[in-house]
Each structure stands twice: as C-alpha cells, then as structure tokens.
Amino acid sequence: MPQSLNINQLTAPGTYVYEDVAGLIPADIASFNRCYLVGSSASGTAKTPTQVTSADDFTTKFGASPATNAVKLFFANLSNGILFFVKAAGTTAADFVDAIEDSFDPDVHEQGFLICPEAFQNLSNQSDRTSVAVAMRDHCEGEGYDWVALVDSGPPATIDTTAEAATESANYTTARGHLAYFFPYVKDLADNLVPPSAAVAAIALRRYRVEGFAQPPAGVRYPVRGVKDVAVNVKKAEQAVVNPDGVNCLRNLPGQGVVVYGSRTRSASPYYRFVNTRIILSVFNRTLFRTLENGGVIFSAVDGQGVLFTRIRESVEAIAYRFWDGGAFFGAQPQDAFLVRCDRSNNPAIDLEAGIVRVDVYVAPVPTLERLLVTTYRVGIDQVQQAAGAS
Numbered sequence: 001m002p003q004s005l006n007i008n009q010l011t012a013p014g015t016y017v018y019e020d021v022a023g024l025i026p027a028d029i030a031s032f033n034r035c036y037l038v039g040s041s042a043s044g045t046a047k048t049p050t051q052v053t054s055a056d057d058f059t060t061k062f063g064a065s066p067a068t069n070a071v072k073l074f075f076a077n078l079s080n081g082i083l084f085f086v087k088a089a090g091t092t093a094a095d096f097v098d099a100i101e102d103s104f105d106p107d108v109h110e111q112g113f114l115i116c117p118e119a120f121q122n123l124s125n126q127s128d129r130t131s132v133a134v135a136m137r138d139h140c141e142g143e144g145y146d147w148v149a150l151v152d153s154g155p156p157a158t159i160d161t162t163a164e165a166a167t168e169s170a171n172y173t174t175a176r177g178h179l180a181y182f183f184p185y186v187k188d189l190a191d192n193l194v195p196p197s198a199a200v201a202a203i204a205l206r207r208y209r210v211e212g213f214a215q216p217p218a219g220v221r222y223p224v225r226g227v228k229d230v231a232v233n234v235k236k237a238e239q240a241v242v243n244p245d246g247v248n249c250l251r252n253l254p255g256q257g258v259v260v261y262g263s264r265t266r267s268a269s270p271y272y273r274f275v276n277t278r279i280i281l282s283v284f285n286r287t288l289f290r291t292l293e294n295g296g297v298i299f300s301a302v303d304g305q306g307v308l309f310t311r312i313r314e315s316v317e318a319i320a321y322r323f324w325d326g327g328a329f330f331g332a333q334p335q336d337a338f339l340v341r342c343d344r345s346n347n348p349a350i351d352l353e354a355g356i357v358r359v360d361v362y363v364a365p366v367p368t369l370e371r372l373l374v375t376t377y378r379v380g381i382d383q384v385q386q387a388a389g390a391s
Contacts, residue, residue, distance in 0.1 A: 025295035025315040029322065030286035032213050032279055034082035034112035035074065035201040036147075038099050038119070039067030040091045047103040049084040058085060066091075069188060070117040070198040076226030077202035084109075093119065093128035097135040106144030111286055113150050113204065114140055117195035120152035121185075129154055130171045133179065140178040146282040148275065151266075152195035153183040156231045160184070162238040165247050169266060177265035177272030182248045184232035186224060186258055193231050196250050199224045200260055204275075213283055214328040216263035216276040216368050223257040224250070230258055263368065274368040280328045281365060287319055288361070302352055306343060312359055313342040320363060330366045338363045 036049060042063035044050065052058040055072045058065070062085060065071075074083055088099035096119045119132040136149035151172055153159040159168055165183040172181055182200055185193045203224065204217030234249045239261070243249070248262030263275045272278060292298075295315065302308050320338040323329045331337030341360040351358065379387040 021296065023311070024318050025291050025297070025311070027287060027291040027315065027319050027322075029319075030111060030283050030290060032111045032208065032283050033205060034084065034110060035198070035205065036084045036086060036104070036109070036112055036114050037067060037070065037074070037198065038086045038088060038096060038103075038114070038116040039065060039070070040095070040118060041065035041067070041085075041087050044085075044087045046087045046089045047099050049086050049103055049109060051082065051084050053083075054079075061085075062087060066118045066122060069192050069194045070115075073186070073188060073194050073226055074198040074202045077199050077224060078206045081202055081205055082112075084112075091118070091122065093123055093125075093131045096132045100132070100135045100139050104139070104145070106142075111145070111147055111282055113197075113201040114147050115150050115152075115197040115201055117152050117197050120154055120197075121195050122155070124155060124158065126154065126168065126171065129168075133172045137172070137174050137179045141174070141176070146285055147178065148278055148282070149179045150197040150200050151179055151181045152197045153181070153185070156185045156193050160232055162232075162234055162242045162247065162249070166242045166245055169242075169245065169247050172266050174265060174267050175269065175272075177267045177269075177275070177278035179266045180248060180264065180275050181246060181266055182250065182260070182262075184230050184234065184250060186227040186250060187229040187231060188227050194227075196224075196260070199227070200248075203260060212326060212328070213279050214276055214326070214366055216274060218248070218260040218263040220253065220256045220259050223259050227258050263370070274370075276368055277365045280323070281363075284319070284323055284328070284363065288316060291315060291319060292359075302357060309342045309344075309347070309357075312357070313340050316340045316342070316359060316361055320361065323363070328366060330364045336364070 044062040052061060055075055058071045086099050086103045088095040096116055114136050116132055120129055123129050133151045140147035140149045153165050154168055159165055169181040172179055182196045186196050188194050200217055203222045207215050207222055230250050230252050234251050239249045243262055246264045246266045248264055250258060251261045252258050265272055265275055265278060297312060300308055317340045321334055324334050324337040329337035339362040346358050346360050
C-alpha cells in the first residue's frame with residue numbers, strides 16, 4: 001500500500017526512499033520426496049531420524065537390524081532415494097509407537113511416507129499391529145505433517161490369504177486417506193520374505209521424480225525391482241473381492257513381473273479413495289502454508305479497500321494454477337479446476353475484529369484410472385459409420 005501514514009515520523013527535510021514488497025507472494029511447491037522407516041537396530045541413537053544413503057551406509061550407522069532387508073528393497077527400487085531410519089528403543093509395539101510419536105518435528109522433517117515393516121512382520125498379536133498402525137495414521141494426520149502411512153499386512157505365516165488380509169485391514173481406517181494397506185509380502189533375490197511397504201514407497205517416489213506427484217504409486221510401468229516373486233499369488237478374482245475394501249495387492253503378472261496393483265487408501269470416503277488424491281492435497285496444503293506463513297501477511301493491517309484480500313487471493317490462485325497446469329487438478333480450464341475466495345463475503349466483521357482472515361479454496365484433484373472399460377460393437381458390412389453415429 002502507498003506510504004502515507006508514516007510521513008509524520010519523518011521530520012527532517014529531504015527525500016526518503018524505502019523498499020517494500022508487493023504483488024503475488026513467491027511460492028515454491030512443497031516436496032513429497034522421502035520415506036521414514038521405523039525399526040530396531042543393534043546400534044545408533046534411538047528416536048533420531050537419520051538419513052541413510054544405501055544399505056551399506058545403513059549397516060555402518062546402525063549395525064545389524066531386522067529392517068535391513070526392507071532398506072535393501074527400498075534402495076533396489078530407488079538407488080538415490082531419500083530414506084531416514086528411526087531407531088526404536090526396542091522391538092515391542094510400545095517401542096514402535098513411542099518412536100513414531102516422539103521422533104519427528106514438522107518444522108524439520110519434510111513430508112513423506114511413513115513405514116514400519118519390522119513391526120508388521122514380527123508382531124504376532126493383531127492388537128499390537130493395530131496399535132502401531134493407529135500411531136502411524138495419527139502421526140500422518142497430525143497438524144503440520146500431512147504424511148501418508150504405508151501399512152504392511154501381518155506376518156506371512158498368519159496373513160496368507162486375501163480373506164485374511166481383508167479381515168486384518170478392517171482394523172486400519174483413515175478419514176482422509178492418510179493410510180494405505182498392502183498385501184502380500186515379496187520374495188527378494190535371497191529368498192527372504194520382505195514386507196512390501198519399502199518397495200511401494202520407493203516406486204512412488206521414483207514415479208514422482210519422473211512424472212510428478214499426481215501419479216498413483218502403482219502399475220506395470222514401475223515393476224518392483226530386486227524381487228523374484230510374491231509370497232502369495234493373488235488371482236484377479238480374489239483381488240476383485242478385496243480391492244474395493246482398500247486391500248492393495250502386489251501381483252506377479254505374466255510378462256510384467258511383480259507389480260504394485262492397487263493404490264487405494266483405507267478411507268471410506270469417496271473423496272479420499274486413492275493414494276494420489278491424498279498426496280496432491282498434502283502437497284497443495286503444505287505449499288499454501290509455507291507461502292502464506294513466510295510471505296509476510298501475518299500481522300498485516302486489513303485495509304477496507306480489499307488490497308490485502310486481493311494479494312492473498314491472487315497468491316493462492318497462482319499456486320492453484322501451477323497445480324492445474326502441472327496436471328494435479330482436473331479441469332479443461334482453470335475455473336473448472338479451482339476457485340479461491342478471500343473477500344468480505346467470507347470475512348464478516350466479527351472475524352476481522354478478532355484478527356481472523358479466511359481464505360476458502362475449492363479444488364478438484366485429478367481422478368485415477370483404475371479400471372478401463374472397452375466396448376466392441378459388431379456391426380454389419382458398410383454400417384460402421386451409421387452404427388457409430390447411432391450409439
């Protein structure tokens with residue numbers, strides 16, 4: 001805004017030049033480019049997220065660990081991936097829960113996937129596994145985080161059918177898609193049965209680097225590396241029963257290899273059915289937070305001419321446009337994909353007097369192609385165009 005009310009502070013004759021900012025607030029799109037793995041180890045400091053750059057680096061820093069095979073699986077699928085290991089103080093459910101709840105700071109640790117494969121592989125009691133999954137979900141849903149928990153099915157000797165996986169997955173719920181469940185385990189090149197979450201996280205992050213975070217972490221284009229089979233051969237008819245319930249199956253498809261063939265969350269809401277919907281919204285929300293928090297609008301006077309409202313609205317619109325232009329929001333035109341409201345219509349006097357300004361942002365994340373329906377019509381000779389027009 002023009003400088004007018006500060007002139008009485010300048011009492012000496014002369015010219016005064018000041019620098020200020022105006023226009024849109026510059027924005028950097030938030031990242032979703034890492035994975036946090038919670039497990040136990042022989043050495044290392046507990047409850048301290050530590051980046052490891054390879055399986056060898058992990059062993060050097062943490063020694064022997066039940067999570068070693070999961071770490072190897074992660075780097076087999078993303079050799080230069082960003083992986084943080086969080087050592088739990090022990091191997092009980094309480095130890096894993098404590099590490100999940102007391103190791104992270106939203107101001108320090110960027111958005112990413114949270115996995116705890118050791119807990120789901122080694123905890124024989126369903127109640128214990130549920131405790132860990134709930135802690136993961138609650139953490140990911142927590143203010144300032146907006147992460148996604150990738151939960152493995154239970155021990156392969158216990159959960160070895162799709163029916164058992166469906167029963168187990170019913171224990172894990174999420175209102176807005178912050179948790180996804182995967183079955184079965186995979187068999188690595190040394191014949192170890194390994195929980196799939198590390199591979200799923202790595203494949204997702206690899207695809208985000210190539211195609212962007214709007215893409216689902218599944219499909220034959222990104223087969224699982226470093227494995228030769230699945231612990232349970234899930235048939236299409238079996239997957240048809242459990243897929244609608246959010247059991248994401250890994251399958252060994254002829255000519256394709258082992259692939260992640262499901263990308264649903266454990267949310268009952270149709271608005272949060274797919275993992276990539278959650279990722280898109282998480283990245284968008286984090287981008288808005290950082291831009292507005294660091295943009296200098298907090299503790300600004302709210303003018304009655306709409307200058308501040310306009311600056312906030314246009315800054316948010318610029319971010320939303322980048323998401324639409326990048327293929328994360330659905331619509332033929334920007335107005336079909338998003339709408340931002342920040343004016344007196346949603347900022348009544350009672351809120352303004354209390355120091356509150358509201359911004360309402362309506363967005364339509366891109367949907368996921370999960371099932372492709374192709375219809376073939378048999379028509380008579382010389383009737384193709386006529387039949388096509390009639391249909």
